[in-house]
Amino acid sequence: MSTPSEPGLSAIVGERRQLINLAYRLLGSLVEAEDAVQETYARWYAMSPARQEAVASPGAWLTTVATRVCLDLLGSARVRRERYVGEWIPEPLPDRTESIGGPAGGSRAEPIDPADWVTLDESVNMAFLVILESMTPAERVAFILHDVFRYPFAEVAEMVGRTPAACRRLASSARRRVRAAQVPAAPATEQARVVGHFKQAWEARDIEALVGLLAPDATMTADGGGMVGAVLRPVRGSERIAQYLIHIADKAPGLTLLERTVNGRPGLVAQHTGVTATVAAFGLTGDRITRIWAIRNPAKLRPWTETGSG
Numbered sequence: 001m002s003t004p005s006e007p008g009l010s011a012i013v014g015e016r017r018q019l020i021n022l023a024y025r026l027l028g029s030l031v032e033a034e035d036a037v038q039e040t041y042a043r044w045y046a047m048s049p050a051r052q053e054a055v056a057s058p059g060a061w062l063t064t065v066a067t068r069v070c071l072d073l074l075g076s077a078r079v080r081r082e083r084y085v086g087e088w089i090p091e092p093l094p095d096r097t098e099s100i101g102g103p104a105g106g107s108r109a110e111p112i113d114p115a116d117w118v119t120l121d122e123s124v125n126m127a128f129l130v131i132l133e134s135m136t137p138a139e140r141v142a143f144i145l146h147d148v149f150r151y152p153f154a155e156v157a158e159m160v161g162r163t164p165a166a167c168r169r170l171a172s173s174a175r176r177r178v179r180a181a182q183v184p185a186a187p188a189t190e191q192a193r194v195v196g197h198f199k200q201a202w203e204a205r206d207i208e209a210l211v212g213l214l215a216p217d218a219t220m221t222a223d224g225g226g227m228v229g230a231v232l233r234p235v236r237g238s239e240r241i242a243q244y245l246i247h248i249a250d251k252a253p254g255l256t257l258l259e260r261t262v263n264g265r266p267g268l269v270a271q272h273t274g275v276t277a278t279v280a281a282f283g284l285t286g287d288r289i290t291r292i293w294a295i296r297n298p299a300k301l302r303p304w305t306e307t308g309s310g
Contacts, residue, residue, distance in 0.1 A: 012044065015059050017117040019066045024118050025144050026070040027077070028090035028129050030303065034114045036073060040066040060155075067141060067159045074137035085226025087234065089293050090129040091300040092279040093118055095261035115303035120264035122185070123148045126281035126293050129263070131181045135174050142167045143174035185265075186284040192259070192266040194287055199257045199268055205249055207242045214238035215288040225297030228277075241292070252277075269304065276304040 019040060023033035043065055044052070055061045081088045096116050122128060123144075132140050141160055145151045146167070153164040153171075160167065186194070194213060201209035220241045224230025235241050249255060255277075258269040262281040270278040279301060283291030295301065 012041075012058055012062070015062050016041075018059075019062060020114045020117045021119055022063065022144070022149060023066055023070055024093075024114075025123055025129075025132075025148060026067070026141060027073060028133060029077075029300075030091045030093065030115055030118070031299065032073055032077070033070075036066055036069045037114075039069050064159045067145065068161075071137055071141050071160065074140065078137075085224070086230055086232040087221045087223050088133075088225075089221060089223040089295050089300075090126065090133065092126065092262050092267075092281060092293075092295050092304070093120065093124065093264075094303055095120055095264070098260055113303055120261070122264070124263050125185070125265045126263050127182070127185070127283045127291065128178075130293070131178055134181065135177055136170075138162075139170045139174040139177070142170035143178075146171045147175065183283075183285050183290070186286065188266060190287065191282065191284050194284060194289060195266045195268060195282055196259060198282075198289065199259060202245055202249060203257060205246050207246055210242035210245060211238045213289055214241055215285060215290045218288070218290050218292070220244070220292040220294065222294040223297050223300070225299060227298055228296050230294070230296045276301050279304055 016037060019037045020033055023036045024030055027033050027036065040062055044058075044062060052058070093115050118124065132144075135143065138160070142156055142162075145156045145159065146153060151159070153167045156167045156171075157164040162170075185191075198210070198213050200206075201213060216238050217236070218238050218241055220231075220235045222230035222235075231244070235244050252272050254272065256271045256274075258271065260267060260269045260279075262268075262279055265281065267282055268278075268280040269276055270280070277296065279295045281293045281295075282289055283293075298305075
């Protein structure tokens, strides 16, 4: 009796990767994206088999529900982030083709981490995600659905419960925000070269070299979430940032820096006594670092610490 339903079940489960990709871009948090997708599936399985059978396109239904769940979460997230300790930075994602560092080996019997399912492209680089944070929830949803996932405005309208014209206006407003805030990204090879030199200068505690790699008006933002030590306000200016980094290195002898891909772009992972303590993403203009986003909140570093052991 179960045979006829198996293809349908497979199709439903097969939507999970797409839903995680969508929800992460909408929310900037893998934890919240996972919760949103779980809620979406809970609503699907709460329906009777007859109601499920009546759904013409289960994939479209799941996408619509996930979008609406994310829209609700975005509204409540704004309130939560007003109470957040220090600065809130989107959750960083690793490239799972790279070793994060630490002992490896053995076989992974645990379920696939949702981080493995997020496609790393320009729509998840840290600079872009930070711009998305400046948008209203409605702008962000309309923009991501149309400009990133290429849904026609008629379908976007059905998902968010607005008219196509309203969704078009929202996406257009979001696009203006992106154009106003975005600077041309340095090629990945150039960014990797600069980040590599930055790593060497930090390890050598070479303050002059650090200042030379930073734009004069560079900004460093840290996110400790009140769970670990981190500056509560952005550090501005190349000299102040360099001095702060040297101070951190002096306070944490034995700090190990690893060059790793962060949200699809070259970045750094700092480990202390073998444990990932900080993931840093970088924004560059030309050959100078203009932005550093340092994520230290342990709750946001789960994909960076769940490595094989043994």
